[in-house]
Amino acid sequence: MKALVIAAGEGSRLRVSGYHGVKPLYPLLGLSLIERVLLTLREAGIREVVLVIGFRGQEIKDYLGDGSRLGVKIQYIDNPSWSAGNGTSVLAAEKVLQGERSFLLTMADHIVSQEAVERLIKVRPREHEIYVGADFKLDRIADLEEATKILVSDGKITAIGKKLNEFQAVDCGLFHATPALFDALKEAQVQGNSSLSDGIMVMARQGQALVCDIGDTWWIDVDKPDDARLARKVLLMNLPSPRDGLVARYFNRKISVVLSSWLAWTRITPNQVSIFNAVLCFLSAILFATGHFLWAGLTAQIASIIDGIDGELARLKFLKSPFGELLDSVLDRYGDGLILMGMTAGAYLNGSHPLVLVLGSLALLGSPMSMLMKEKFHTATGRRYLPAQEGMWVNLLLANRDGRLLVVMLSGIIRLPVVGLAILAVTPHVLVLIRLKLMKRLLLKNSASLKV
Known part of the structure; x- marks a missing residue:
């Protein structure tokens, strides 16, 4: 199985801490965010990664090389339209992944446990389906207001977005997708929407977006300095x-x-x-x-x-x-x-x-x-x-x-x-x-x- 990793965004909110580098290379306990993502995928058994870059992408390429240092093979895709939304970065990988039965999708700024990745790998989406890694432990979400919320009915997503008033879980930035996602993103773009959540919502209306409960596993979206401090705390807490x-x-x-x-x-x-x-x-x-x-x-x-x-x-x-x-x-x-x-x-x-x-x-x-x-x-x-x-x-x-x-x-x-x-x-x-x-x-x- 291949993994699609989105590493195209600017990450401007991390700069308030004095960091001036590109977001995926933000250091966290001796490794960059993107290294932690790629190494977690490797430990879960994934060796081929399609990495979409955008903002200062050459710096990421220079740092990671072909991925052999980390035990993975990286294929880079440049997305010049990265600022239009993360859905465009997913779409940029369509030609490379169109022939795959399914693939894992995650973000370069989401630190997730290996167990969460393994849960998403184990679920098998049928053609035209997508599984969204869902965290139902709402009392443990650090920044619930900023999280992408999910309304679920009988294991299927009926609504997804940051502005939902009614929801049971949040999206943890980890997905097991099929190439049908690309068509859904194109349809969303026609409607003027360019985020990944918009594409998933298109699939949800057709009953093709399902949830995979990540259970007691953990994840953190490192978007701000406070998130980085929390990620450090969680990583150290899980060491014993x-x-x-x-x-x-x-x-x-x-x-x-x-x-x-x-x-x-x-x-x-x-x-x-x-x-x-x-x-x-x-x-x-x-x-x-x-x-x-x-x-x-x-x-x-x-x-x-x-x-x-x-x-x-x-x-x-x-x-x-x-x-x-x-x-x-x-x-x-x-x-x-x-x-x-x-x-x-x-x-x-x-x-x-x-x-x-x-x-x-x-x-x-x-x-x-x-x-x-x-x-x-x-x-x-x-x-x-x-x-x-x-x-x-x-x-x-x-x-x-x-x-x-x-x-x-x-x-x-x-x-x-x-x-x-x-x-x-x-x-x-x-x-x-x-x-x-x-x-x-x-x-x-x-x-x-x-x-x-």
Whole structure:
């Protein structure tokens, strides 16, 4: 499937913030608006993009090139009549897309979640139909007055426009269209109307404009500086992973997300962060082994916080890769092992009973089990195992990585690594027993649903 992206407008309202560039190139957390749109399309599986440019279009072409840097193929179309309305920009792509069964349509200034794009891709418009991405969460719309409103009846659009008094949803700037849209836009132009909404209204009168509810997914039309600030907030808010443990969710992410927002403007990569995190773990191990327990514990907690940044940067700047996930996982396991070995050596060399060697061995044995069980569950079911579903009391065992490193820090602060080792010699194995029971139930349920 191809995507048609409209990037022809002037975007004058962003200039009040002092920005003098072209609107699609407006920077947002290390990427331009148009880059975020194209990368979201790529992540949703779209590799061919028809990009309509107009106002200072050459700057956009010079910046994006052929799209290979972003993993997409871009075909440019210049629309000299861009100021007449966004409908003319859609019409400019008619010759290129006329032979397509359907295509995705979106705007260069609309930041949408990947999940929203995937929902629009899944719906299949019949010939002469169009699906409009519709947001029914009216209480969450930042600027409802400026939004394009939709009146819906039985899943079909009966009216669309900014001036509607009665409506149930708003258009989120994402569409799954057929070439019939071009004919509808031509008919609207004959009537003196040149916006995309006018063309959709022509189709709506014929019962051919339908809505696709985007559900709980999100989107933002970046039209003004306030919209850009909201987009930044929403992007950062969606960085934490649903796989976070208790400590990461309520403490680590409060710091790591802020750090990620700063690092987004640099060339630092997620893999570099993973390597730096491993170095911190090694340093913590050395500090424990040499008796500097306080600094060792604090260093371990810093590593725990930074452990979230590589994933946050990867999601924020579309830098996720299978190798990056593998590298992060391997380095985390080495880092955990080194810290526990350092704690064991430090406790033993500072006069602890030889039993500490047993505690260290049990802690080392249990350290990788949390990740191992979650990965095995994912392999067996194709679904992520989320610690949050275990309940608060299980999370209080602090046996996930974020919890274990908190225990490490606290034992360093009180200068008794043997206490931390004693806790970590027990809690990971208790968590294994609990998860075996929970996962057995989930696996049996999954197996039963497959048989049905």
